[in-house]
Amino acid sequence: MQDDPKAINRRQFIRNSSVAAAALGAAALTNPMGAFAAPAKTRVALVGTGIRGSTTWGMNLLRDVGELVEMVGLCDVNPDRVKVAQRWMGGKIPTFTDFDEMIRTTKPERVIVTTVDATHYQYVCRAMELGVDPISEKPLCTHDYQAQQIVDTQKRTGRKLDVTFNARHGASDMKVKELLLDGEIGDLYSVNYEEFLDLDHGASYFRRWHGLKQESGTLLCHKASHHFDQLNWWIDADPVEVTAYGRLNKYGNNGPFRHANCRLCTYKKQCEFYWDITTNKQYMELYVDCEDQDGYYRDGCLFRHAINIPDTYSVLVRYDNKVLVTYSLNATVPYEGQLIVFNGTKGRIEMRNFHRQPWEVDHESEIRLTHNFKGSKVITVDPQRGEFFEHGGADQRIKRMVFDPSMPDPLAQRAGLRAGILSSAIGIAGYTSIDTGRRIRIDEVVKL
Ligand SMILES: NC(=O)c1ccc[n+]([C@@H]2O[C@H](COP(=O)([O-])OP(=O)(O)OC[C@H]3O[C@@H](n4cnc5c(N)ncnc54)[C@H](O)[C@@H]3O)[C@@H](O)[C@H]2O)c1
Structure with missing residues (x-):
C-alpha cells in the first residue's frame, strides 16, 4: 500500500534500487544533519505544544533541519504551555490559543498538528480549508466520522497532507x-x-x-x-x-487503590507504580506548572476509574x-x-x-x-x-x-x-x- 501506487512497483524494483536505498539509509544514519542540498525554508506553524510538539517538532526540528524550516507560530489550548514552548524555542516565536488567528496572522505554508489524538482531524481539516498543507502526527484520526471528514475535505480542497510515521x-x-x-x-x-x-x-x-x-x-x-x-x-x-x-x-479498575495523581497520593509507599514527576524539570515546566489552566495531571493515577x-x-x-x-x-x-x-x-x-x-x-x-x-x-x-x-x-x-x-x-x-x-x-x-x-x-x- 502506498500513497501513489505508481511511486514504486515491487516487480520493477531491481536490486540496484535497494543498493541505492542502503546507501541512502547509511548516509542518513551516519549524517542525520543531511547529505542533500538544502531547498528554501518553509514557513511552518505548530498546534499542540506538549512534549512531542515542543521537542521533536519544535526545538529539535529547528536543531535538525533549521536550514529548511522557519517556525512562525505556536498554538495550544493551554496558554501557559504554549509560553513554555515559546521559551524553549528561543522566546520570540508568536504564540496563540486560537488556531484560525494563528493561521491568519502568521500565514504559514505548512502546519504541524501535535495535539491530543482525537483532535488531529479538526486542525488537519481546518488547515486544508484555510489553504494550508497539514502535517499530522499519528494517529491521523481516532473515530470513523473523523476519517471520513478528512477524506472529504482533502478531496474538496486538493491540499497535501503528510502523516509522520517515524x-x-x-x-x-x-x-x-x-x-x-x-x-x-x-x-x-x-x-x-x-x-x-x-x-x-x-x-x-x-x-x-x-x-x-x-x-x-x-x-x-x-x-x-x-x-x-x-x-x-x-x-x-x-x-x-x-x-x-x-x-x-x-x-484502571483493577488497581487495589487509587488517587487523582501520584504527587498527592496517600498510597505512595504501597504502590509499585508510584512515579515522581518532580524529578523531571522538563515535565514540571510543561505540565505541572500549567495545571492551573486545564487541570490536566501528567502524573495521573493509572488506577483511575475513568x-x-x-x-x-x-x-x-x-x-x-x-x-x-x-x-x-x-x-x-x-x-x-x-x-x-x-x-x-x-x-x-x-x-x-x-x-x-x-x-x-x-x-x-x-x-x-x-x-x-x-x-x-x-x-x-x-x-x-x-x-x-x-x-x-x-x-x-x-x-x-x-x-x-x-x-x-x-x-x-x-x-x-x-x-x-x-x-x-x-x-x-x-x-x-x-x-x-x-x-x-x-x-x-x-x-x-
Ligand atoms: N510518532 C511518535 O513517535 C510520537 C511520540 C509521542 C507522541 N506522538 C503524538 O504526538 C501527539 C502529542 O503527544 P504528546 O505526547 O506531546 O502529548 P501532550 O499531552 O504532551 O501534548 C498534547 C498537547 O495538545 C494540547 N491540546 C489538547 N487539546 C487541544 C486542542 N483541542 N487544541 C489545541 N491543543 C490541544 C494540550 O494542551 C497539550 O499541550 C499525539 O498525537 C501523539 O500520538 C507521536
Missing part, C-alpha cells in the same frame, strides 16, 4: 522493507506482529489522556497505528477486514492481496520489544527488537532471514542511541524527508492521506470489533 524510518524496519522488496522470501503469506510494552512505558499510557478512549481511540489507534502503518507499508496492500479482542487486566481502554489486545487483519496478519499488543510485560515474523513462498524473516530486557544481548535489533530448504543468516542493524537521536534516529530521518521534497524515497517512506487513514481505520475497526463482537470491514469505517 516507525517507517527505524533502521531495522527499513532493512525489512528492503528484504521484502528484493523478493528474499517471495510473495507473502502471513505476518505475525507482537508488540510488548513494559511496566514503565506501557503503564505511562494509563497515567495520561491516552487511557481514555474518547481522547486516544484506544492503544489500537494511539500506539498500534504505527504498527498498522508499517504492516500496510511492508505488505504493500490494503487491509480489508478486522477482528479483535481486548481486555483491561492491570490498570480508564476505559484495554491493556491487552489481539487483532486479526485480512488484506486485499490475501495476506493474513496476527497482531498483539500487551502493555503489562516486564520488558520492551517486538517480535515480527514474515512468512513467504520462499522463506521467512524474523525481526526481534529488545529494549530494557533483563538479560544481555549483543544487538538490540536482530533480523533472521531463512530461505526454504537453504541456510539461515542473521542480519544485525542497531539503532542510533544518544541524546541527539530520537527513536533510534528515525525522528531525524523523517524530519528531513518531510521538509526536503527533493530527497529520494526508494523505500516509499513518505506517508500521506491514504496511509494515515488506513492505519487509523484498522485501529477503529479493531476497537469496534472488541465493542461489538463482530468482524468489521474497513469500508464500514471509511470510504476512500
Whole structure:
C-alpha cells in the first residue's frame, strides 16, 4: 500500500534500487544533519505544544533541519504551555490559543498538528480549508466520522497532507522493507506482529489522556497505528477486514487503590507504580506548572476509574492481496520489544527488537532471514542511541524527508492521506470489533 501506487512497483524494483536505498539509509544514519542540498525554508506553524510538539517538532526540528524550516507560530489550548514552548524555542516565536488567528496572522505554508489524538482531524481539516498543507502526527484520526471528514475535505480542497510515521524510518524496519522488496522470501503469506510494552512505558499510557478512549481511540489507534502503518507499508496492500479482542487486566479498575495523581497520593509507599514527576524539570515546566489552566495531571493515577481502554489486545487483519496478519499488543510485560515474523513462498524473516530486557544481548535489533530448504543468516542493524537521536534516529530521518521534497524515497517512506487513514481505520475497526463482537470491514469505517 502506498500513497501513489505508481511511486514504486515491487516487480520493477531491481536490486540496484535497494543498493541505492542502503546507501541512502547509511548516509542518513551516519549524517542525520543531511547529505542533500538544502531547498528554501518553509514557513511552518505548530498546534499542540506538549512534549512531542515542543521537542521533536519544535526545538529539535529547528536543531535538525533549521536550514529548511522557519517556525512562525505556536498554538495550544493551554496558554501557559504554549509560553513554555515559546521559551524553549528561543522566546520570540508568536504564540496563540486560537488556531484560525494563528493561521491568519502568521500565514504559514505548512502546519504541524501535535495535539491530543482525537483532535488531529479538526486542525488537519481546518488547515486544508484555510489553504494550508497539514502535517499530522499519528494517529491521523481516532473515530470513523473523523476519517471520513478528512477524506472529504482533502478531496474538496486538493491540499497535501503528510502523516509522520517515524516507525517507517527505524533502521531495522527499513532493512525489512528492503528484504521484502528484493523478493528474499517471495510473495507473502502471513505476518505475525507482537508488540510488548513494559511496566514503565506501557503503564505511562494509563497515567495520561491516552487511557481514555474518547481522547486516544484506544492503544489500537494511539500506539498500534504505527504498527498498522508499517504492516500496510511492508505488505504493500490494503487491509480489508478486522477482528479483535481486548481486555483491561492491570490498570484502571483493577488497581487495589487509587488517587487523582501520584504527587498527592496517600498510597505512595504501597504502590509499585508510584512515579515522581518532580524529578523531571522538563515535565514540571510543561505540565505541572500549567495545571492551573486545564487541570490536566501528567502524573495521573493509572488506577483511575475513568480508564476505559484495554491493556491487552489481539487483532486479526485480512488484506486485499490475501495476506493474513496476527497482531498483539500487551502493555503489562516486564520488558520492551517486538517480535515480527514474515512468512513467504520462499522463506521467512524474523525481526526481534529488545529494549530494557533483563538479560544481555549483543544487538538490540536482530533480523533472521531463512530461505526454504537453504541456510539461515542473521542480519544485525542497531539503532542510533544518544541524546541527539530520537527513536533510534528515525525522528531525524523523517524530519528531513518531510521538509526536503527533493530527497529520494526508494523505500516509499513518505506517508500521506491514504496511509494515515488506513492505519487509523484498522485501529477503529479493531476497537469496534472488541465493542461489538463482530468482524468489521474497513469500508464500514471509511470510504476512500
Ligand atoms: N510518532 C511518535 O513517535 C510520537 C511520540 C509521542 C507522541 N506522538 C503524538 O504526538 C501527539 C502529542 O503527544 P504528546 O505526547 O506531546 O502529548 P501532550 O499531552 O504532551 O501534548 C498534547 C498537547 O495538545 C494540547 N491540546 C489538547 N487539546 C487541544 C486542542 N483541542 N487544541 C489545541 N491543543 C490541544 C494540550 O494542551 C497539550 O499541550 C499525539 O498525537 C501523539 O500520538 C507521536
